[in-house]
Structure formats: C-alpha cells, structure tokens
Amino acid sequence: MKLNWKLWLPQKHRQLLVKFAVAVLLMGLALRLLLVRSTDISPELETPLPETPRLPQKIVAVEEPPPFVEVEAQENEEQVSQTDLPEIDGGKCDLFNGEWIPNPSGPIYTNKTCSFIESHQNCIRNGRPDSEYLFWRWKPRRCELPKFDAERFLEMMRNKAWALIGDSISRNHVQSLLCMLSTVEKPVEVFHDKEYKSRRWNFPTYNLTISVIWSPFLVKATIYEDYNGVSTSEVKLHVDKLDKKWTSLYESLDYMIISTGKWFLKSSIYYEKNEVVGCHYCQNKFEEVGFDYAYRKALREAMNFVAASNHKGMILFRTSTPDHFENGEWSSGGTCKRKLPAKAGDFRLKDLHRILRKIELEEFRDATANATTNGVKMKLLDVNPLSLLRPDGHPGPYREYHPFERHKDGNVQNDCLHWCLPGAIDSWNDLIMEMVVNS
Numbered sequence: 001m002k003l004n005w006k007l008w009l010p011q012k013h014r015q016l017l018v019k020f021a022v023a024v025l026l027m028g029l030a031l032r033l034l035l036v037r038s039t040d041i042s043p044e045l046e047t048p049l050p051e052t053p054r055l056p057q058k059i060v061a062v063e064e065p066p067p068f069v070e071v072e073a074q075e076n077e078e079q080v081s082q083t084d085l086p087e088i089d090g091g092k093c094d095l096f097n098g099e100w101i102p103n104p105s106g107p108i109y110t111n112k113t114c115s116f117i118e119s120h121q122n123c124i125r126n127g128r129p130d131s132e133y134l135f136w137r138w139k140p141r142r143c144e145l146p147k148f149d150a151e152r153f154l155e156m157m158r159n160k161a162w163a164l165i166g167d168s169i170s171r172n173h174v175q176s177l178l179c180m181l182s183t184v185e186k187p188v189e190v191f192h193d194k195e196y197k198s199r200r201w202n203f204p205t206y207n208l209t210i211s212v213i214w215s216p217f218l219v220k221a222t223i224y225e226d227y228n229g230v231s232t233s234e235v236k237l238h239v240d241k242l243d244k245k246w247t248s249l250y251e252s253l254d255y256m257i258i259s260t261g262k263w264f265l266k267s268s269i270y271y272e273k274n275e276v277v278g279c280h281y282c283q284n285k286f287e288e289v290g291f292d293y294a295y296r297k298a299l300r301e302a303m304n305f306v307a308a309s310n311h312k313g314m315i316l317f318r319t320s321t322p323d324h325f326e327n328g329e330w331s332s333g334g335t336c337k338r339k340l341p342a343k344a345g346d347f348r349l350k351d352l353h354r355i356l357r358k359i360e361l362e363e364f365r366d367a368t369a370n371a372t373t374n375g376v377k378m379k380l381l382d383v384n385p386l387s388l389l390r391p392d393g394h395p396g397p398y399r400e401y402h403p404f405e406r407h408k409d410g411n412v413q414n415d416c417l418h419w420c421l422p423g424a425i426d427s428w429n430d431l432i433m434e435m436v437v438n439s
C-alpha cells in the first residue's frame with residue numbers, strides 16, 4: 001500500500017506546530033512564575049524607604065544649628081520636652097533651643113498702635129536708627145513654632161485670670177503681651193498700686209484679667225532704692241517668708257508666670273526666722289554667705305509653695321534672662337551696639353548668670369516631682385537660651401528720648417538688660433501660646 005505523502009506531511013507539520021506552541025507556552029508560564037517568585041524575596045535585601053519623607057531642599061534652607069553652648073545643657077534638656085509640636089525631621093521638638101530666622105512680615109504691632117509701652121523700652125520713639133532687630137522670629141530645633149494668635153488666645157482665656165510675677169523683666173513682658181492682645185481688643189486698667197509697679201487690666205468682651213505683680217525677690221524684702229536704682233542701704237531679705245503681694249492672690253489666679261533673678265545680686269542682709277544668717281556684699285557687717293545661698297532658699301520656698309498648693313490652673317516658671325553688656329556693666333560704661341542676632345556659641349552666659357541658671361533648673365526639677373504628685377501643673381518657660389542669642393534686642397542708649405541730642409559728650413546710660421518693644425521679647429508669647437493654648 002502506498003503512502004499518500006501529500007496527506008501525511010501536512011498532518012505531521014500540524015502536530016509539530018502544536019507541540020512547539022505548547023512548549024513555548026509552558027516555558028512562558030515557567031518564566032512568569034520565576035519572576036513572581038523573585039519579588040517575594042525579603043525586603044531586607046532591598047534599600048528601605050525613609051521613615052520620614054525628606055522635605056525639598058529649598059524649604060529646609062537652614063541646617064540644624066549646633067547644640068546650644070551652655071554649661072548646664074544636659075539639665076536643660078531634661079526639662080524642656082513639654083510639647084508635641086509637628087516634627088520636621090523625625091526628632092523631638094525642642095522649643096527652647098534653635099535659632100533666629102528672618103521674619104519679613106515683622107511685628108504685629110508698632111509703638112504707634114500700642115499705648116502700653118513704657119518710655120524706656122520705646123526704642124523707635126526714642127530714636128533708635130536701625131530696624132533690623134524687628135524682623136526676626138524664633139525657630140525651635142526640629143519643629144515649627146506657630147505665631148501668636150491674639151484672637152484665639154482671648155477666646156480660650158474667657159473668664160480667666162493671669163498674672164506675671166517678678167521684677168522689671170516681668171513688667172517688660174506684660175507690656176509685650178498687652179500690645180499683642182490689643183490688636184484684637186484694648187484692655188482697660190482696673191488697678192494699680194501707688195508706684196504703678198503692680199497693675200491689672202481687663203479685656204471686657206472676654207472678661208480676661210492680666211496682672212503684673214511687683215515681687216522682685218518672691219520673698220519678703222525691704223528695699224531702700226529710688227526710681228533710678230540707687231540704693232541707700234542693703235536690702236533686708238527674709239528668705240523663709242514668701243511675699244504676700246503674690247501669695248495672697250495665688251488662689252484667685254488661673255495662670256501665672258513666676259520669675260526672679262538679678263535682684264539677688266544686690267547688696268543684701270539675709271534673715272531666717274527673723275534672725276540674721278548672713279549677707280551678700282554687705283561690707284563685713286555680717287558673714288558673707290553669697291547670693292547663691294539666698295537665691296536657692298527663696299526659689300525653693302516659692303516652688304515648694306506652688307508644688308504643695310493643689311492649684312488647678314497652670315504655673316509657668318520663667319528662667320532668668322541674660323544681659324548683653326560689653327566693655328563694662330550697667331554702672332561702668334557697658335554698651336550693647338550689636339544689630340543682628342547671634343549664632344549658637346557666639347555668646348556664653350556670664351559666670352553669675354550660670355550660677356543663677358543652675359539653681360533655677362535644679363530647684364524646678366526637684367519641685368516638679370512633688371507638683372506631679374499633687375496634680376499641680378508646673379511648666380518651665382526657658383527663655384534663657386533664645387534670649388542669649390539676641391544681643392541686638394536691647395534699648396542700649398535709646399532707653400531715653402534721643403539721648404545723643406541731650407548728651408553731646410556721648411556719655412549716655414545704656415540698658416542692655418531690658419528689651420525694646422516691639423522686639424525679641426514678643427517671641428516669648430509665641431512660646432506661651434504653644435505651651436498653654438495649643439497644647
């Protein structure tokens with residue numbers, strides 16, 4: 001029988017083609033399976049994505065500044081982690097360490113729109129020729145600090161009572177706060193003492209009262225000093241008796257900012273239980289025990305009183321602020337001529353200020369344990385590091401009206417301790433807004 005090659009060959013080809021197609025299909029499936037399996041390898045072998053997305057380089061224009069140069073930096077770090085601001089690089093926000101960055105919008109008030117600025121701090125009116133010091137804002141490390149919102153502050157503080165307790169820096173601060181709040185509503189003065197050192201204002205729409213209470217030592221003191229700071233005798237300081245000017249009002253206050261500082265450097269005689277226990281710079285009248293002895297005693301008395309009080313509001317302890325006298329001090333021709341903020345490390349605290357700061361941080365740390373047990377809200381308002389970086393923020397010779405016109409010889413008293421208004425001290429209110437209202 002003859003084979004019909006014409007019929008067989010096409011059928012054979014068809015079988016080969018079918019087998020080839022099946023083989024190709026199987027190889028394709030095997031290759032696909034291999035590729036799928038390769039994507040199941042542990043991600044540890046790959047480069048992981050960053051946990052926090054990087055911000056565009058043009059937004060993060062300023063690198064993180066070096067750590068603040070401060071002898072007591074470790075103690076400071078323990079106290080300041082009090083807020084939960086947005087973090088921009090995965091680290092913990094540090095409200096009180098950072099840098100001053102340009103603020104083109106400038107202050108929210110001027111010396112013309114605010115009537116609460118005392119003449120010694122009214123630098124613009126007094127003829128200060130430069131204005132660069134007005135255009136900076138505080139930038140904390142690893143977070144953004146929102147600007148003070150006067151309207152929101154007033155809304156949140158309806159029917160509340162505030163007091164700033166301390167010395168002339170507290171008076172300087174309350175003027176700043178009133179100026180910022182008066183952009184929404186101008187307060188009415190409802191009280192002042194004979195010397196206008198303790199005063200109280202009310203915001204009628206919100207029934208908010210803000211007081212400044214003159215108590216430079218926080219403890220009972222007899223001061224022999226005139227308006228210009230000239231003393232006729234040593235201060236008599238009872239370090240174991242708190243000043244009733246603030247303790248008598250304590251329970252009626254919802255929020256307080258308590259502070260003290262450089263007044264303890266004055267010549268003083270110290271009393272405990274109405275008996276002299278020593279003095280500071282008293283010309284050998286009694287045993288010299290040093291201002292640090294009295295400072296620790298007074299702060300401990302004040303903080304223990306607060307911590308044991310069962311107070312239901314909030315108490316902020318504000319650290320003392322540095323001065324920036326150069327080439328002398330207040331009474332020896334010191335000046336402050338700088339026109340720009342400093343960078344971290346440019347200035348170090350003077351020895352006296354380091355002693356004050358060390359005592360403040362230690363006493364605050366010890367008191368907070370007792371306060372927490374009693375449910376008392378105590379927070380540290382540590383303005384010292386950011387204030388140290390503003391040598392440009394003081395009145396200098398412009399604590400008086402056009403000083404060089406009045407003193408042709410150029411022999412002018414400089415103020416390198418208090419702060420121009422508006423100016424650097426306004427940023428303290430940004431911190432308060434964050435610590436008290438936003439948080």
